[in-house]
Ligand SMILES: CC(C)(COP(=O)(O)OP(=O)(O)OC[C@H]1O[C@@H](n2cnc3c(N)ncnc32)[C@H](O)[C@@H]1O)[C@@H](O)C(=O)NCCC(=O)NCCS
């Protein structure tokens with residue numbers, strides 16, 4: 001059994017996936033995989049440097065994430081270029097991890113956290129798609145606070161993704177994380193208790 005878990009930036013995907021893991025789900029995390037392919041020595045990082053130049057590297061050879069973020073969150077063409085470089089390898093690794101979990105633990109729920117699930121058209125990989133929702137204004141606030149960003153920087157990142165209201169329409173299940181954590185936990189409990197009906 002598997003679900004794709006998505007949302008908007010800073011809507012609470014990590015918060016909800018941690019709750020599901022605490023109940024016994026197995027997690028595949030696209031953000032973790034995206035970081036692995038950008039480590040020194042990985043061919044994906046090499047391809048990114050070829051496109052964006054040495055300036056995206058820090059003196060120690062690791063990726064300057066803030067610098068690359070500044071480029072791609074303000075320029076749709078450069079964002080597409082980065083996605084074209086990184087996404088095939090990320091998708092491949094997601095598929096492999098999902099397959100391994102499903103083979104080894106056929107009785108467990110496999111949760112696959114992918115921020116850009118809808119943008120990348122990956123719905124068909126999953127039995128159901130669960131959306132972690134918080135409205136735009138809440139996203140802005142939480143992103144500014146967590147990443148110490150200005151309002152403009154936070155809005156640029158949010159606008160780099162499909163509108164959260166559109167994602168809400170496309171999802172099979174919605175967890176509204178705009179309220180208190182206890183309210184989110186209640187909804188996750190409810191989902192967990194009826195997931196046998198998936
Ligand atoms: C641009 C990079 C260097 C910025 O790094 P930074 O440490 O500031 O952010 P981090 O990686 O923690 O991502 C935070 C969030 O930003 C959003 N985001 C990241 N990349 C993108 C993108 N290409 N388009 C839209 N949103 C994105 C996601 O919601 C993600 O959860 C980094 O996100 C990256 O390498 N992105 C390309 C790979 C990718 O698409 N990852 C996200 C989905 S798997």
Ligand SMILES: Nc1ncnc2c1ncn2[C@@H]1O[C@H](COP(=O)(O)OP(=O)(O)OP(=O)(O)O)[C@@H](O)[C@H]1O
Nearest residue numbers: 008009010011012013014015142146177179180181
């Ligand atoms: N219900 C809530 N009330 C208040 N703050 C919350 C709530 N849920 C999450 N947060 C906070 O909002 C921020 C974003 O949450 P989280 O990191 O889980 O989002 P995310 O969707 O995984 O983010 P990203 O897209 O960047 O990976 C965090 O700082 C988190 O502590």
